[in-house]
Amino acid sequence: MRRAQLPLSLVEVAVGTTLILGVALGFALGTPAPDRQEPQLDAYAADTAAVLANDAPRHDGATRLQEVVSSQGAFDRERDALERRVARILPANVLFRVETPHGTVGTPTPRRVTTGVATVPTGYGRVRITVWYA
Structure with missing residues (x-):
């Protein structure tokens, strides 16, 4: 018996x-682009927190x-x-919400949106700053 090879x-x-195909x-279809918004939004939130934490008070207090x-x-x-x-x-295209132990200011945070967050401890409680693109 002979086999064909x-x-x-x-x-x-x-x-x-x-392999070539x-x-x-892979190049033609590509991969999804990474979400680059979150790191920038975190930076906006952290910068806002830093500015507020170092601003002089309007009436009394340390900051x-x-x-x-x-x-x-x-x-x-x-x-x-x-x-x-x-x-x-913040830039004009960024919305925010600031949550304190005594209340909040800003726009309610929408669901299913990429946000940036910063938390600042104070002697009276934590302040949470959430930002997102409008």
């Missing part, structure tokens, strides 16, 4: 062709953030000024 060069051509399809979170009355008094200040810090 494929020439080795034909097998090499088939394997090489498959696989690589070509603007400490003044805002020192009491419910201070938060109520400074709410609008805090919202205006954060809006001036």
Whole structure:
């Protein structure tokens, strides 16, 4: 009984062709682009937190953030000024929410959106800053 055998060069051509087509399809179809928004949004949130943590208070306290979170009355008094200040810090196409122990300012965070977050501890509690693209 005689068996038919494929020439080795034909097998090499088939394997090489498959490899080349696989690589070509990989380049043609590509891979999904990485989400580059989150690191930038985290940077916006961290920068905003740093600015607020170093801003001089409007009335009393060591910093603007400490003044805002020192009491419910201070938060109520400074709410609008805090919202205006954060809006001036961030680019126009970035929305925000600042959560303090006494209340929040800004826009409610939508679901299923990429956000950046920074948390700042103060002597009166934590302040959480969330930002996202409009």
